[in-house]
Amino acid sequence: xxxxxxxxxxxxxxxxxxxxxxxxxxxxxxxxxxxxxxxxxxxxxxxxxxxxxxxxxxxxxxxxxxxxxxxxxxxxxxxxxxxxxxxxxxxxxxxxxxxxxxxxxxxxxxxxxxxxxxxxxxxxxxxxxxxxxxxxxxxxxxxxxxxxxxxxxxxxxxxxxxxxxxxxxxxxxxxxxxxxxxxxxxxxxxxxxxxxxxxxxxxxxxxxxxxxxxxxxxxxxxxxxxxxxxxxxxxxxxxxxxxxxxxxxxxxxx
Amino acid sequence: xxxxxxxxxxxxxxxxxxxxxxxxxxxxxxxxxxxxxxxxxxxxxxxxxxxxxxxxxxxxxxxxxxxxxxxxxxxxxxxxxxxxxxxxxxxxxxxxxxxxxxxxxxxxxxxxxxxxxxxxxxxxxxxxxxxxxxxxxxxxxxxxxxxxxxxxxxxxxxxxxxxxxxxxxxxxxxxxxxxxxxxxxxxxxxxxxxxxxxxxxxxxxxxxxxxxxxxxxxxxxxx
Ligand code: SF4
Ligand code: FES
Numbered sequence: 001x002x003x004x005x006x007x008x009x010x011x012x013x014x015x016x017x018x019x020x021x022x023x024x025x026x027x028x029x030x031x032x033x034x035x036x037x038x039x040x041x042x043x044x045x046x047x048x049x050x051x052x053x054x055x056x057x058x059x060x061x062x063x064x065x066x067x068x069x070x071x072x073x074x075x076x077x078x079x080x081x082x083x084x085x086x087x088x089x090x091x092x093x094x095x096x097x098x099x100x101x102x103x104x105x106x107x108x109x110x111x112x113x114x115x116x117x118x119x120x121x122x123x124x125x126x127x128x129x130x131x132x133x134x135x136x137x138x139x140x141x142x143x144x145x146x147x148x149x150x151x152x153x154x155x156x157x158x159x160x161x162x163x164x165x166x167x168x169x170x171x172x173x174x175x176x177x178x179x180x181x182x183x184x185x186x187x188x189x190x191x192x193x194x195x196x197x198x199x200x201x202x203x204x205x206x207x208x209x210x211x212x213x214x215x216x217x218x219x220x221x222x223x224x225x226x227x228x229x230x231x232x233x234x235x236x237x238x239x240x241x242x243x244x245x246x247x248x249x250x251x252x253x254x
Numbered sequence: 255x256x257x258x259x260x261x262x263x264x265x266x267x268x269x270x271x272x273x274x275x276x277x278x279x280x281x282x283x284x285x286x287x288x289x290x291x292x293x294x295x296x297x298x299x300x301x302x303x304x305x306x307x308x309x310x311x312x313x314x315x316x317x318x319x320x321x322x323x324x325x326x327x328x329x330x331x332x333x334x335x336x337x338x339x340x341x342x343x344x345x346x347x348x349x350x351x352x353x354x355x356x357x358x359x360x361x362x363x364x365x366x367x368x369x370x371x372x373x374x375x376x377x378x379x380x381x382x383x384x385x386x387x388x389x390x391x392x393x394x395x396x397x398x399x400x401x402x403x404x405x406x407x408x409x410x411x412x413x414x415x416x417x418x419x420x421x422x423x424x425x426x427x428x429x430x431x432x433x434x435x436x437x438x439x440x441x442x443x444x445x446x447x448x449x450x451x452x453x454x455x456x457x458x459x460x461x462x463x464x465x466x467x468x469x470x471x472x473x474x475x476x477x
Contacts, residue, residue, distance in 0.1 A: 082341050168342055170350060176334040177259075207260075214263035217335055218419050219350035221342045233422075234429055241425020247264070 009034040011043055012054070012098035015062055017112045025109070028062075029054040029098070040080060040087035040101065041066050044113075063112040071227060074162025078113045079104055084167040086227055087113075104167040120161045123183035127206050131196040143194035156189040156235065158228040165222035165232055171215050178215025179207070181222040185235035191242070204239070204246045213239055266327045267423055269320040270416050277317055278413050282447055285454035288386065293462045296386050304382055325361045332357055349437075353415050356408040363405030390463035393455055406451045414444035 010031045018025040031054040032046045044064050051061040066076035069088045076087040079102040081095055092099070107115040133139065145153070159182055166172045166180040187203045190196035207213040213236065222232040284303065288296035306312060332354040339351050370392060374380040380388055392398045418440040421427040427436045457463075 168338070170336040170338045170347070171334065173334075173336050208258075210259045212260055214260040215334075216423070217331070217350055217353075218346065218422055219338075219342075219344075220346040221338070221344065224342070224344055231430070233433070237422050237425055237428040237433070239425075240423050241428060243260075244425050 011038065011092055013043060013047075014098045014100045015112070016100075016102040017062065018103070018109050019060075019111065021108060021110060028059060034092070036093075038092040040078075040090040040092065040095075040099070041069065041076060043092060043099070044087070044101075063110075063114050065114050072160055074117075074160035074164075077104055077115075077162045077164055077167075078102065079167070084164040084225060086162065086164075089227070104163055106167045106169075106172055107163060115163070117161065117163050120163055120166065120180070120182060123179045124161070124186060126179070127183050127187050127203050128199060129183065129186040129190055129203075131190060131193055132199060133195065145194050149192060153189055153192045156185055156192075156230060159185060159189075159230055160228065162227065164225050164227060168221035168225040170219050170221070171217045176215055177211030179211050179213075181216070181232040181236060184213055184216070184239050185230055185232050188235040188239055191239075200242075201246065204243050207239060208243050208247065213243055216240075262327060263331070266324055266331070267420055269324045270413075271420050273316045273320055274324055275413055275417060278409065278447070282450050282454075286450050287454075288389075288463075289450075289453045289457040292457075292460070293386050296463075297383055300382055300385060321364065325364070328357050329361060349415050349418075353412060353419065356412040356415075359405065359408035360412050363401075363408060367402075367405065386458070386463045389458040390460075393458040399455070399459075402455055403452065406455065407448055410444055410448040410451060414440045414447065417443070 011034050013030045013032070014027055015030065016025050016027050030047055030052075032043060032050075035042065041064070044062055048061040051059050053059050064076065064078070064087065066088055067073040068075075071086045071089040074086070077084060078087055079085075079100075080087065080090050081100050084104050087101075101113060103109045103113045103115050105115075107117055107119065110116050133142070161182060163182075165182055169178070169180060171178045172180050184207065187207060191200040191203055216236050218233070220233050223230075223234075226232055284296075284299045287299040291298065303309070335350075335354055337351045337354075339347055371380075371385065371388060374388070375382060375385070393402065418427075418433075418436055421436055422433060427433045
């Protein structure tokens with residue numbers, strides 16, 4: 001008896017679709033049976049199982065990406081009811097219906113909700129967001145990190161390169177070469193590390209080139225959108241200070 | 255834009271404060287003398303400015319060239335930004351969008367205002383002593399008066415919010431608390447500067463500017 005009442009409850013979705021990277025996008029409406037505790041990924045899996053539009057017509061199943069299903073990999077990021085976020089932590093019960101799903105179109109759309117976040121990984125390479133410890137001989141143990149510093153640096157290390165901050169930033173677009181907030185915060189993380197600090201100047205210098213930190217216009221949407229609560233605007237301002245200092249030091253030949 | 259955009263943007267930012275921000279304050283003080291000291295106070299202030307040493311170079315390097323760079327590069331910066339206040343209705347995002355919108359309005363307003371005043375002096379249509387009268391004519395025209403109010407509000411917002419952003423982008427206000435306090439301060443500055451400009455704009459409508467100027471005109475006619 002309970003089953004019949006549950007089965008009559010449905011979830012309505014409006015999904016922006018795109019068949020190929022350069023194809024025109026279009027929307028399709030879906031209505032799927034509701035299950036308790038469902039998330040957006042669950043809804044997409046339901047559509048995959050039974051790829052029919054709301055009007056009953058068959059359609060190609062909707063494509064999306066996901067891995068961890070616990071908001072740590074960033075693969076499932078998409079625009080849900082107007083806000084960029086992770087589909088795996090977006091619970092149907094907490095969303096207004098019809099639920100609108102769109103790809104994060106700041107990035108190149110591969111298909112439907114699948115996007116290509118390569119520019120973020122390139123940005124991390126550009127700023128050398130790692131700690132170089134490889135050598136031809138044993139370099140010995142590095143300097144220790146103070147516990148208080150480790151604690152705030154840990155917050156920065158939670159970044160999963162999901163791209164939500166870039167999607168929310170009005171200065172990340174095809175007229176602007178801005179690297180985006182995530183990579184700048186990673187520079188702060190690796191420059192704070194006692195070993196990483198040894199390459200601090202190099203990282204700052206890449207941010208003082210075209211498309212570097214100068215692209216930040218302080219809309220501060222990023223810090224409000226980051227699912228990991230990373231203090232992005234504080235990182236950007238701190239790196240502003242470091243780059244400014246670096247600029248003056250270079251001018252003065254210090 | 256070729257070359258290093260980091261440097262161009264830093265220069266843009268610096269020029270916005272020194273000299274342009276200082277100039278706005280100076281301009282506010284000069285105008286305010288019209289409210290406080292009437293026609294006489296205003297012409298005294300103008301005389302003081304014109305008596306400054308090397309006034310030509312002060313104007314060239316203190317106003318014209320910085321204005322040109324800040325304005326033109328600023329238009330490019332505005333062109334590079336999206337407006338997404340529909341999706342992200344946060345106060346700071348609105349300030350971000352308004353900074354660009356008021357920048358464009360200020361650009362247009364300043365050029366037009368310069369044409370109406372400084373350019374007329376340059377081509378000899380108007381003398382320095384007659385600027386009060388000129389402003390009286392402009393401010394008494396309802397249409398110009400409204401446009402000036404819009405221009406003044408845009409310019410003062412752009413200045414105040416720009417100062418907030420300057421402190422962030424040079425790494426002076428870093429944490430959220432510092433930035434919040436800074437935004438209260440600069441919004442306070444916006445209100446004060448805007449009110450002072452608007453009071454002087456209102457003062458220019460007063461009859462004494464007409465009389466004083468016509469007296470000056472008569473004097474020159476007699477001579
Ligand atoms: S900083 Fe936050 S929003 Fe940006 S990529 Fe990292 S986790 Fe995502
Ligand atoms: S699947 Fe990994 S964050 Fe959603």
